[in-house]
Amino acid sequence: MSEVKEWYLEYQILINRPGLLGDISSLLGMLRIKIDKINGVDKDRRGLLLLVRDDYQIKRVEPILHTMETIRVLKLRKPEVTDRLALRHGRYLERDKNNRKIFKFVRSEIGLLVDFLTELFKEETHKLIGIRGMPRVGKTESIVAASVSANKRWIFVSSTLLKQTVRHQLIADEYNENNIFVIDGIVSARRADERHWQLIREIMANQAVKVIEHPDIFIKYTEYSLDSFDYIIELRNEPDEEISYQMLEDHLLLGSDFYGFDT
Incomplete structure (x- = not known):
């Protein structure tokens, strides 16, 4: 048959x-x-x-x-x-008119975003996904929820979800290409040393799904560009909210620490 x-x-x-x-x-x-x-x-x-x-x-x-x-x-x-x-939710995702790899969501659409990420995580292909958004809008929570839905294990390489995490190495089973690797571009830029960046280079060469929070900050401290990303997701509290990190970037350029920005 x-x-x-x-x-x-x-x-x-x-x-x-x-x-x-x-x-x-x-x-x-x-x-x-x-x-x-x-x-x-x-x-x-x-x-x-x-x-x-x-x-x-x-x-x-x-x-x-x-x-x-x-x-x-x-x-x-x-x-x-x-x-x-579109079939499941009765409408298409909103995409940027000038860059079709950019998908736009607001916080009230978290369920739709989780479904989108779940479908991407289920596909057996390498992907580099960037997520833009202001603090406490739901970026990391969406990644975790989608990982659970896709039956994938998530690995925080750098994050602030529970406490500030900056990894320098992985244990053996964490190198599995079936895992979802999550990197916070702000945390890595602000707190990391060379051992952390070496780990990031190893992970980026791995054929697994990588999700980069704050990709615009990440690319300023790596050899990657926005063209390296397969998808860019923008998550806002309201449709007209501006996503800006100017204050944080000023502190990074001055070399000062900045604890007031909860990513």
Whole structure:
């Protein structure tokens, strides 16, 4: 028996008339394409997760869908992370218009952010993820919650979640590529010595998922750039909140310690 394959179909409704979804369901059913999930993903858009036994079924249905006057096919592809989340939450994630690797969230959307990170953590590919945000907005908590949801172990290389953590070495089982390595760019820049930076270089060369809090600070003290990141997440208390570390950067440049900034 052939393996079931997933496809994602998204269309815009041009003429919203009774029975439209039934017409599409009947068409898919005649070609033995099963609808696994369906949801509105915008005010006039609908997304469907399809199950097929053979990709040829998609090739057969695609030209027919394009002839329908009531809809316009927007996407017909193997489902991406953003497609799955759109189906689950009924809308797409907000992305920066100028840089598509930047995803924007507000604190009230923590659940959506955790789901997004969970999907990224589950994928068996190396990723470098940066998270921007002001103090106590929920960055570290989101990383931990997503690690639990993805059934992954999180390793704090530098952090302030419970107490200020600056690691200089890992124990043997912590080098597992299945772990999630969490680095706080501010803590590392402010408190670390050469042994810590050597550990960071080792981890960055590891084919595991790395999550860098405050990536803009991190890149100023390493050879990495924002282009090195696969995803940049911005988490705000409110949509119009400015994410700024100018005060902290001034202290770092002066070489002074700064305990007042809880990351």
